[in-house]
Amino acid sequence: MIANISGRILEVSLNSIIIDIGGVGLEVNVPAPFSDNCQVGESTFLYTNLIVREDSLTLYGFHSKEEKQLFLLLLGVNGVGPRSALNILSILTPDELRQAILLDQAELIDQVPGIGRKTAQKIILQLQDQIPSDLIIDFDSVTAEADAEVLEALTSLGYSVVEAQTAIQSIPKDAPEEVEPRLRIALQYFQ
Secondary structure (H helix, E strand, O other): OOOEEEEEEEEEOOOEEEEEEOOEEEEEEOOHHHHHOOOOOOEEEEEEEEEEOOOOEEEEEEOOHHHHHHHHHHHOOOOOOHHHHHHHHHHOOHHHHHHHHHOOOHHHHOOOOOOOHHHHHHHHHHHOOOOOHHHOOOOOHHHHHHHHHHHHHHHHOOOOHHHHHHHHHOOOOOOOOOHHHHHHHHHHOOO
């Protein structure tokens, strides 16, 4: 098993990068936010997981151990393959995914392309008890519920889940906990 790799980036595409390791270019599938921040020629280090299939060997890479652990947990859910798990980690940050699982927010997960409502509910049902205690963080449930409503409002206005999540992340930590002011602040992000 290839647990991690480091090397110089030779090529960057949407969900993958090619890393030079001792003169050999390895293609590594990575979450989109990671590949968006990669530059050709820079050095990188990735925690990896090798998926062996009858007809292929596919390497998946992650910036943190936490992302890799969540990827492996997602693979344990019936109906979630490596591509779907990578899509989830491309749209939702590890904190957002944990929040969706812990607060039973299937609507957040099912907005990931290729993930339907039933699969999102399966993910929540199967992973609520499997998230290791070192991955659980304290959530302010009032703020988390308000942000879920803000997300729903923004997506109903036509913003994508990624755009909505980015706007929500721009809300200052000292912002009011009520939905309306948080929504106003999030909408200012788009101006």
